[in-house]
Amino acid sequence: MGIEERKQREKEQMRRLILDAARAIFLEKGYYQASIRTIADKIEYSPGTIYLYFKEKDEIFLALHNEAFGQLFELMAPLRMVEDPFERLIAMGRIYIDFALKNKDLYDLMFIMQAPMNMLDDACHWTEGDRVFDYLVDTVRQCQAGGRMQGHDPSTLSFSIWSAMHGMCALYCRDRMMVVAHVSDEFSSESELLEGAFRCYIDMLRKL
Template identity: 45%
Template sequence: MTIAKRKERQKEELKGKILQAAKELFMERGIEATSIRTIAERIEYSPTTIYLYFKDKDDVFRALHHEGFILLNQYFRPLENVSDPFERLKAVARAYINFAIENGEFYDLMFIIRSPLDSITKSEEDWVEGKRSFGFLINTMSACIEKGYFKGMDPELLAFTCWSMVHGVCSLEIRNRCSVISEMNQNDLAHKAVNIFIEMLERMHPSVK
């Protein structure tokens, strides 16, 4: 029966190789240039072989989408040690932006692109990493509220609002919509905008009023 196990392992290995090639290509050349055929070429298999391991192209990118959220959660994990919830909230915002800047293609796939997500929200099971990410934000927000920040507000709604703002900055940056801004402000624009947003959050704290 050990021979069956080896086969199993080999299948798993090839699946991994496909994913690895897809990841490399889409990080090197972007998602647009990553086709089933180019993936196949890189691993030296015929294109249709990929369909023995993945349902369709979306299925490949769904796997990368999943990896993206694991990576994002790695950005978040160290922040669990920031004990003050409001400081943690600010740190989350900054970590999120750094993730976006350092992993533009992943960010695109996870939060901007249309295709593979429709099938994800239905499949639920691998979406758990996504929920963990947003969960961390909600928990942080709830802790803030418990500590007296943003009194009387709905943590989920407030978390979404913060996410929206930070996502807005990141997606405008990634999709090149920042050219309307004068050159003087272009540098570090994302962080500058988020600093303003954080300042707004600070002013909402009762002690500042």
Template identity: 45%
Template sequence: MAIKERKEREKQEMRNLIIESATQLFLKQGYDKTSIRIIADDIEYSPATIYLYFKDKDEIFYVIHENAFDILDKELRKHDVIADPFERLAALGRTYMQFGIQNPDYYDLMFIMRAPMQQIRNEEKWKAGECAFGYLISTLEACLEQDRIRKADLHVTAIQVWSFVHGLVSLYVRERMCILMMPDDATREMLYNSFDLFLANLKK
């Protein structure tokens, strides 16, 4: 049993090493310019070793992608304690923006970087992504049921909310907010205030 456990631990450690290396390489030089060979060189193993753990680069990216979404989902779920669904919706939006602002590289990898989505499409479910979006859906559903926001199609409203916060974070992450010529802390506060104004327009 001890030998089996050691081998499992060593296998997991190698997977983690590959994931950590690939994450940094994807963020540093982009998905297209990162190959299995480059990842292998970075961890000082042969490409054949990586293929023992992952079938291709797409699968590595998928694991990183899911891990990042899992982190975001855990942050969002901290707001389960907020009973009022509208207040919870406001907290979700702010947490989403805070995550993107504080983790621009991961946000870029999750939402902006051009990379194959085929691996995600091949999965039965996009587990982490669906969990995060599903939480938004359930929160909005509660808002509608309790008459906390104007009546509208649930999924259309969800896309509106997601698109709004995503747009704000994307502009910030890609440094397009520099056009405002404002200090960074003032720019961030403006983002949050913009979301508050958006929510006010949703409120009944």
């Protein structure tokens, strides 16, 4: 009898229901407004019920964090079509920054917030992060095999590249870009500055 299977399915549906509500509130009003009670209200269950599906609030946000990585992976999938590794590296950076620009809060959740990290610092193994980073290291290695960016440890260089990309995105997410004179918090000028800084960096990589 498929009773066990149906229960499993219902459990999964309930998790989905909670996650969808949590994501909606999170994206609309931010992490702190996305309280257990507001999530419970939205799905018309009592607060206690949520704890039957998630051990704690941050576990919900780890799940959302993982989903968001899924989105980013999908956006990066077309990179396989780019044959030249250096061109692929550039395209990868562009996709990364573009994702941050268009999904500020998801980017924040993935790479800035402490919440999801608190959930996995026991095992100390950040699977989603590893996956993106490994792909980056691979690409960097291929660039080096093609004669570019010689004389640097690929992991270290990859981290350096990632840092440069993340730095821009993090300053954007956390509203630190207004120090640059011609940017006064307007989206278009912010994204222009990011584009400009990205071009600077690519120019550096090209000459390395």
